[in-house]
Amino acid sequence: MERVRQGELAGLAALFERHHRPLFQYFNHLCGNPDLSRDLVQEVFFRMLKYKDSFQAGGSFPAWMYQIARHTHVDTMRKRRFEVIPGGADSPFPEPASREESADDRLSRRQQTELLRRALNRLPPEKREVLVLSRFQNLRYEQIAEILDCEVGTVKVRVFRAVRALGEIYSELARQRAC
Amino acid sequence: MSKGIVMNCEQAQQHFVDAWTGSLASDEAAALNTHLDSCGSCREEFDRAQLYWNALGALPAPEPGPDLRTAFYGRLSRIEHGAGGERTGWRWLRHPAFQAAAAVLLLAAGLGLGRYTGSREDERLADLRKEVNDMRQLVALSLLQQQSAAERLQGVSWAYRVEQSNSEVLTALLHTLNADPNVNVRLAAVDALRNFSVAPEARAGLVNALPRQNSPLVQIAILDQLVDLRDRSSVPSVALLMHEPGVSPEVRERAEWAVKRLQ
Ligand SMILES: [Zn+2]
Numbered sequence: 363m364e365r366v367r368q369g370e371l372a373g374l375a376a377l378f379e380r381h382h383r384p385l386f387q388y389f390n391h392l393c394g395n396p397d398l399s400r401d402l403v404q405e406v407f408f409r410m411l412k413y414k415d416s417f418q419a420g421g422s423f424p425a426w427m428y429q430i431a432r433h434t435h436v437d438t439m440r441k442r443r444f445e446v447i448p449g450g451a452d453s454p455f456p457e458p459a460s461r462e463e464s465a466d467d468r469l470s471r472r473q474q475t476e477l478l479r480r481a482l483n484r485l486p487p488e489k490r491e492v493l494v495l496s497r498f499q500n501l502r503y504e505q506i507a508e509i510l511d512c513e514v515g516t517v518k519v520r521v522f523r524a525v526r527a528l529g530e531i532y533s534e535l536a537r538q539r540a541c
Numbered sequence: 542m543s544k545g546i547v548m549n550c551e552q553a554q555q556h557f558v559d560a561w562t563g564s565l566a567s568d569e570a571a572a573l574n575t576h577l578d579s580c581g582s583c584r585e586e587f588d589r590a591q592l593y594w595n596a597l598g599a600l601p602a603p604e605p606g607p608d609l610r611t612a613f614y615g616r617l618s619r620i621e622h623g624a625g626g627e628r629t630g631w632r633w634l635r636h637p638a639f640q641a642a643a644a645v646l647l648l649a650a651g652l653g654l655g656r657y658t659g660s661r662e663d664e665r666l667a668d669l670r671k672e673v674n675d676m677r678q679l680v681a682l683s684l685l686q687q688q689s690a691a692e693r694l695q696g697v698s699w700a701y702r703v704e705q706s707n708s709e710v711l712t713a714l715l716h717t718l719n720a721d722p723n724v725n726v727r728l729a730a731v732d733a734l735r736n737f738s739v740a741p742e743a744r745a746g747l748v749n750a751l752p753r754q755n756s757p758l759v760q761i762a763i764l765d766q767l768v769d770l771r772d773r774s775s776v777p778s779v780a781l782l783m784h785e786p787g788v789s790p791e792v793r794e795r796a797e798w799a800v801k802r803l804q
Contacts, residue, residue, distance in 0.1 A: 375614075375617070376678060376679055377679070378613055382605060382609060382610070382613070383604075383605060386603070386604075386605035386609065387602055387603055390603045391603075396603060396605075396606075399603075399605070400605060400606075400608060400609045400612070403605065403609055403613075404609070404612055404613055404616065407613065408616070474596070475599075475600060475601070478593075478596055478597065478600060479600065482597075482600075493597070496558065497594070497597045497598060498597075498602070503558075515555050518555045518556070518557070518558045518559065519551070519554055519555050521558045522554050522555075522557045522558060522590060525590040525593050525594050525597075526586065526589075526590050528593050528597075529589055529590060529592070529593045532593065
């Protein structure tokens with residue numbers, strides 16, 4: 363029996379090795395907190411164990427995994443009474459540019475990246491989520507539709523709207539920096 | 542030929558993401574372009590949003606660091622040793638639904654090949670191959686532990702699909718060969734071990750299994766395979782089997798034949 367368990371353990375370890383990195387990135391893009399993200403990743407794997415019966419035969423494994431990941435995220439945020447305060451999870455931001463540099467196209471690449479991250483943090487959670495799933499997780503739209511429980515076409519429109527909203531927030535942040 | 546599809550603004554917007562990722566069919570791409578050429582506001586939205594879509598892709602990917610792995614394996618080994626009250630075991634991996642899911646993932650990984658482009662293609666292909674191999678291992682190992690002989694047979698057939706260097710599956714096959722109560726499963730395991738014959742452990746495992754088998758069928762299958770593999774190092778063990786008391790006449794005869802062929 364011990365041998366049996368060893369073999370299965372190797373299989374689970376293979377799953378962990380395969381999926382812990384994208385899961386970590388998923389959580390980190392959602393909450394911007396690496397420590398919390400690591401805890402959440404672990405929690406997902408042990409929840410898979412606990413909720414093993416929720417597998418649907420013929421379903422997609424990544425979709426199932428991300429459904430658990432979503433619930434884990436929501437539950438943990440609720441339990442910890444920890445909300446992502448818009449812009450609150452940012453790393454130290456560079457000093458404001460001088461008044462001479464007024465246009466946002468003067469922003470350095472590093473500043474642009476920082477601004478984009480801030481804009482992502484300020485997106486409403488449901489927009490941020492669909493964007494993270496579609497842009498960073500290498501999932502097919504059918505899988506995202508399954509995770510979010512909606513139609514594929516709806517996912518695509520929601521992705522576009524999320525990107526558009528991101529652009530608006532980014533421009534607003536760039537304007538604030540400029541003046 | 543593209544004249545067939547006419548898009549309104551909302552339909553066009555549904556196709557933006559596919560256009561950015563280059564996954565539009567040619568008639569859809571043509572229809573989208575036609576719409577964008579005639580609709581200034583969609584064109585503007587399309588270009589602007591694509592800018593941010595691309596910028597997002599260039600965001601540095603955060604790394605989990607070594608702590609996560611350490612913590613995960615720590616908790617795993619506590620469960621393995623039954624500590625911490627988490628004696629849930631790993632039986633869920635044997636759940637048929639999980640195996641179905643694993644198979645679907647394999648399929649998805651196969652279909653996903655087409656999505657990977659760019660300079661990191663080789664790296665990603667290697668990753669993907671590894672995932673496929675890991676999942677095959679998982680499925681093979683899971684099936685080999687099923688209650689029903691039919692499922693264990695399936696497990697043996699999955700074992701053909703893992704890489705020859707996969708020592709976990711090799712170990713599981715040898716275990717099946719020595720311990721499976723069903724003759725057909727053990728016979729299938731002998732055949733599957735041929736796939737691993739480059740590994741010295743596989744040959745040694747076959748030889749060691751010879752005297753342990755209570756079925757002449759399995760013993761003969763092992764002898765045949767040793768001859769096929771031209772494994773001369775097995776001659777002393779096979780000769781020993783010939784003189785073992787309680788060995789069936791058919792096996793003794795086959796062993797004699799095998800020794801002659803190998804010498
Ligand atoms: Zn339009």
